[in-house]
Amino acid sequence: MNIGIVCYPTFGGSGVIATELGKGLAQQGHQVHFITYQQPARLDSFHANVFYHEVRPAEYPLFEYAPYDTALASRIVDVTRHDKLDLLHVHYAIPHASSAYLAKQILRTHNINLPVITTLHGTDITLVGKDPIYEPVVTFSINESNGVTAVSESLRQDTLKHFKITRDIEVIPNFVDFARFKKSNKEHFRKAIAPNDEKILVHVSNFRGVKRVQDVIEMFCLVSKKTPAKLLMIGDGPERQMAENLARTKCSLDVRFLGKQEAVEEVLSISDLFIMPSESESFGLAALEAMACEVPVISSDAGGIPEVNIDGVTGYIVNVGDVQAMADKALKLLNDDKLLKKFKKNALIQAKKFDLANILPLYEAYYKKIIQESISQK
């Protein structure tokens, strides 16, 4: 197939999933055309079947905001016509699904049928999408897509609850690439971080409000009072300064902020526990990547996290904001080596269910179904 992929090119979960999916499809022999404003962050090596088409909205003195949606729609039209796309798969509804709709209508005037699949990722529904500023366009463009997928059952339910949806939504969960995310021996690195064999806790996020990074610091300070431990904070974002200040006043010697890291899997390889206290999380890709590296998860019960982290098996789940419960559960695991070892093994077993090799065929089958349906509806 000739597949167009529209996504955010950054390190955010939706961009990561879109890029890894595209790379996987290219490995299977499909031609994959990324259409976005910047080379996707995870598109870091050459592949003969992968193409990148930049969207660059023209500046003009009249525009306070250059119209990205319009430039994107035009680029989709251009790529579809010249590269003969069989299908367009857009990740994150805003503004990708509405630009895709516009492109589709324009292509109709050229007698070209372009089936569009929209994958909902989370905040495009739960946070930004349901805001009345965007809601009518999001509802319309979901309903006008030829196919719609959600990354968890929880997100599917949220979408049906908050929007007037007149069509089916297929759940195709996120995935992890075990070629990259697997535990590797980084003992020298572990020794440098935890020279006295302290336990290592880790948090990875974009440090936005919904991630509740303050809870990570609070729970860690409770933990480190009772057991020798270190906390690694990976990522960057609006709440980082606040979190650093909080750590400084409470337990700064044991907390390290590492900023954005390319090789997260190396840090995960030396970690004992992953902390995800999010207030809202459609899936929790960062937790899945940790589990693939054999790291159990202490998480909140938000959104789709319980579909990934199984309470009492791959980690523990507590109510959003219950810092004391998070600390208690963490201590229970950290102070029982046998239990920790068991949970590490369970985390890997659970992560294997989300192996790219299992999920990729689901997307391929869905693409074929949607293409067939759109041909018969023509």
Ligand code: GMT
């Ligand atoms: O977590 C973020 O703020 C980034 C956001 C994104 O779209 O890049 O992540 C969402 O999509 C990820 C990939 O599907 C999911 O794993 C995250 O759970 C989801 N984030 C939220 O729902 C807050």
